[in-house]
Amino acid sequence: MRGNKCRASWSQPYFSFSIIFLSSFFLFNLTKCASAKSNASSTFTPSDNYLIDCGSTQETRLKDGRTFKSDHDATSLLQTEEDVQASVDSISINVSSSISPSSLPLFRTARIFLQDSTYTFFVAEPGWHWVRLYLYPIDHPSYNLTEAVFSVFSGKIVLLHQIQIQDNTSLVFKEYLISVSGRLSLQFKPKKGSFAFINAIEVVSAPDSLITNIATSVSPLGDFNGLSNSAFQVCYRLNVGGPTITSENDTLSRTWEPDGKHNKFLQGSKNASVSAKIIKYPESGATPYIAPSSVYASAVHIEDPLTMQPNVNLTWRLNVDPGYSYLIRLHFCDIVSKVLNSLYFNVYINTMVGVSALDLSSLTDALDTAYYKDFVLYGDAITNDSILVQIGPYQSQSASLDAILNGLEIMKMNNEANSFEGLFTVDGSYKGPNSTTKKLKIVAAVGLALAVAAMLLLAMVFVRWQKRPEGWEKRNSFSSWLLPLHRSNSSFLSSKSSSRRSSQYGSRKSKNGYSTYFSTQGYGRLFTIYELQNATQNFDEKTVIGVGGFGKVYLGELEDGTKIAIKRGTSGSEQGITEFKTEIEMLSKLRHRHLVSLIGFCDEQSEMILVYEYMANGPLRDHLYGTNLPSLSWKQRLEICIGAARGLHYLHTGAALGIIHRDVKTTNILLDENFVAKVSDFGLSKAAPTLDQTHVSTAVKGSFGYLDPEYFRRQQLTEKSDVYSFGVVLFEVLCARAVITPSLPREQVSLAEWAMQCHRKGTLQKIIDPHIASSIDPGSLKKYVEGAEKCLAEHGVDRPGMGDVLWHLEYALQLQEASSQIAPPEDSSEMILASEKPSSNSSGPSEEQVVVVVYDNLELSPGSPLFSQIKNFQGR
Structure with a gap:
């Protein structure tokens, strides 16, 4: 009967009306909060502040001091015969007893819409605006609000789609953040035969600084640009370790809830709190608008680091809707440390690294100082319909085993349909994978592309057929002459899958597929998969000479007898198409005696294969430890280090654009048949910062044990990160042991730290490889260790460039060669060395910059064997 009555009363044509309020009628100052520096009261006054208690006949004042105006006074602007107002004066019998009366002021009345109806708000100042909707199906004698089914739109954004609130035991509060200019509309659209309702509405300006344009993408790890193009729905706002705010x-x-319902795995955790008055805000970054000081004044951290199990993280699990990307904002404030730079910890989002070795002190330069960081998690990285936020200690001798989190916000981002609920747009069209329109477009595009490709292919085949060489039928490869892939001015395209969608808030490459394009000019020879199968006996396991993150490395032999190293990418490899493309692009630009040369590549049948010159003696590490290969002499080791240093020096300074290798280690220094060292594996390489830059901000990648700690903490990459890694290599060469050995006592686990400690104590001789310890000249060792120690300086600005490192190594080699040719007299005292070190801008010493080695009671003439060696010294 109720439904029939509704249809009988509203059998008129489609109707829409607007409730227009003057902004001055609703302006009201928001409450005070702690300011950025002085912690004194500060007020944000919104230019637009519409607070409406829908269906009410009078104002409603809340405890926070805000006043919600009644929309009853604006009925003169409406066609009142077209709407029904539902007002409940008494809540004692109409509201569930499970609801606290203090929560009810805005839920006592409601306005019911029986056809499409629109609120329109003039916006005085464009920018971010809060849109807050209050919904509760109060009991009404004529309308059962639990049966209402309706949608709510804001312009082209779908806020709610076909919502039905059947549970009258809890209140529904929806909060959005939308960028608006001109005017903002809220359209309530009932489902056919149903109706819509709303209890209260807020449309309030928010500070522009609340959402910046840049965040950190978690999967893949990197920068995300485009937050300003998105709209957001607040899903969670948690005061971690503290009470409700x-x-x-x-x-x-805003209201901040305790995190108690979401901290699923916090064994060994402890709450910490301080007075909100001591919380400070930095010059830039966090402000009281980002979060009040009371959020930063409480936290959860590790209760007893000594009993903390390894690899156990404090975890918060938050249920979310799948298929959406999310903005995750984490709030930090070090309220537990006593001194600066003593707290380092890792942050994980859905088990993926968000930040490694986060050091709040280096970011804020003070304790008790607010800091926040934004992450974007793509929808396809969400598993089990939930988001996991985890923090865990970073294992370091200089840091305490602790981790901290103060606040957590999760905000849903609108999808490709501009919706927060499903894939239907405002006009009702469907943007999902089964969209007929989308299918037709794809079919048309694919058909057209195939037709064009077929015509071009036939044309090329005809031309090549006319120009086919004599004896073509005797050749092994049909494609070698028919298809113009081997010509230097040709190009090819391979595609495993189409690229993923690009939404208005950013785009990225599919992790399940790739699409690459290379011009073969400069990239070396394009091998067919057939040629490489022949070269490796169909990739026989017996030909495997190495295994890495990209895949296996095979030894192959071409028809002319040339030996090659074939690196074949595997599905699910740690690396992928990005590294494949980077390796080709980098090596195609580089030619140096101490860099492994790229011969060519293969990109057929979804394969990713790189072909290099064969390095007969393999990785340097195999000649240091872990194998039965003969030990290298000290002179050989010096020459190998010099070769590697020359290769890195060329990368940093000799290439057209400087290149940072980013994965310097002994397994990436290969030796040819003459033990000439060549740097390899450029899959992680990055272009160096330009003259107007100090660093490259990028995700941390590299090999554990060799990573620059400053790069690890700040994610700021420079050439000095390679220098640090090379310093680790130098000690690895000297001591012939792994850079990380977990089975050793804690102070000895890290070779770099242990070697530095031994050097300071004067006991370095005890950890030098015993195969060479007795043969090293003291002067050579001193110069070598001096260079290695400088490489391992804590801060990049204190480390030398690779040119200076090369100078130290060549100097050490000269001293070693000199000592092996002339032995000092028995009564001679300690050797005295005098030299003039070339400037950092020179390429080496000039003829006047002569290195002279003098012993007491011994004179050397320019024609002596020692001097003849020294004068041929080649600087960097």
């Missing part, structure tokens, strides 16, 4: 204690009238 109500709107009266937040500058922007």
Whole structure:
């Protein structure tokens, strides 16, 4: 009967009306909060502040001091015969007893819409605006609000789609953040035969600084640009380790809930709190608008680091809707440390690294100082319909085993349909994978592309057939002459899958597929898969000479007898198409005696294969430890280090654009048949910063044990990161042991730290490889260790360039060669060395910069054997 009555009363044509309020009628100052520096009261006054208690006949004042105006006074602007107002004066019998009366002021009345209806708000100042909707199906004698089914739109954004609130035991509060200019509309669209309702509405300006344009993408790890193009729905706002923070204690009238319902795995955790008055805000970054000081004044951290199990993280699990990307904002404030730079910890989002070795002190330069970081998690990285936020200690001798989190916000980002609920747009069209329109477009595009490709292919085949060489039928490869892939001015395209969608808030490459394009000019020979199968006996396991993150490395032999190293990418490899493309692009630009040469590549049948010159003696590490290969002499080791240093020096300074290798280690220094060292594996390489840059901000990648700690903490890459890794290599060469050995005592686990400690104590001789310890000249060792120690300086600015490192190594080699040719007299005292070191801008010493070695009671003439060696010294 109720439904029939509704249809009988509203059998008129489609109707829409607008409730227009003057902004001055609703302006009201928001509550005070702690300021950025002085912690004194600060007020944010929104230029637009519409607070409406829908269906009410009078104002409603909340405890936080805000006043919601009644929309009853604006009925003169409406066609009142077209709407029904539902007002409930008494809540004692109409509201579930499970709801606290203090929560009810805005839920006592409602306005019911029986056809499409629109609120329109004039916006005085464009920018971010809060849109908050209050919904509760109160009991009404004529309308059962639990049966209402309706949608809510804001312009082209779908806020709610076909919502039905059947549970009258809890209140529904929806909060959005939308960028608006001109005017903002809220359209309530009932489902056919149903109706819509709303209890209260807020449309309030938010500070522009609340959402910046840049965040950190988690999967893949990197920078995300485009937040300003998105709209957001607040899913969670948690005060971690603290109580509820109500709107009266937040500058922007937000409510922060305790994290108790979401901290699923916090064994060994402890709550910490301080007075909100001591919380400071930095010059830039976090402000009271980002979060009030009371959020930063409480935290959860590790209770007893000594009993903390390895690899156990403090975890918060938050249920979310799958298929959406999310903005995750984490709030940090070091309220547990006593001194600076003593707290380092890792942050994980859905088990993926968000930040490694986060050091709040280096970011804020003070304790008790607010800091926040934004992450974007793509929808396909969400598993089990939930987001895991984890923090865990970073294992370091200089840091305490602790981790901390103060606040957590999760915000849903609108999808390709501009919706927060499903894939239907405002006009009702469907943007999902089964969209007929989308299918037709794809079919048309594919058909057209295939037709064009077929015509071009036939044309090329005809031309090549006319120019086919004599004896072509005797050749092994049909494609070698028919298809113009081997010509230097040709190109090819391979595609395993189409690229993923690109939404208005950013785009990225599919992790399940790739699409690459290379011009073969400069990239070396393009091998067919057939040629490489022949070269490796169909990739026989017996031909495997190495295994890495990219895949296996095979020894192959071409028809002319040339030996080659074939690196074949595997599905699910740690690396992928990005590294494949980087390796080709980098090596195609580089030619140096001490860099492994790229001969060519293969990109057929979804394969990713790189072909290099064969390095007969393999990785340097195999000649240091872990194998039965003969030990290298000290002179050989010096020459190998010099060769590797020359290769890195060329990367940093000799290439057209400087290149940072980013994965310097002994397995990436290969030796040819003459033990000439060549740097290899450029899959992680990055272009060096330009003259107007100090660093490259990028995700941390490399090999554990060799990573620059400053790069690890700040994610700021420079050439000095390679220098640090090379310093680790130098000690690895000297001591012939792994750079990380977990089975050793804690102080000896890291070779770099242990070697530095031994050097300071004067006991370095005890850890030198015993195969060479007795043969090293003291002067040579001193110069070598001096260079290695400088490489391992804590801060990049204190490390030398690769040119200076090369100078130290060549100097050490000269001293070693000199000592092996002339032995000092028995009564001679300690050797005295005098030299003039070339400037950092020179390429080596000039003829006047002569290195002279003098012993007491011994004179050397320019024609002596020693001097003849020294004068041929080649600087960097």
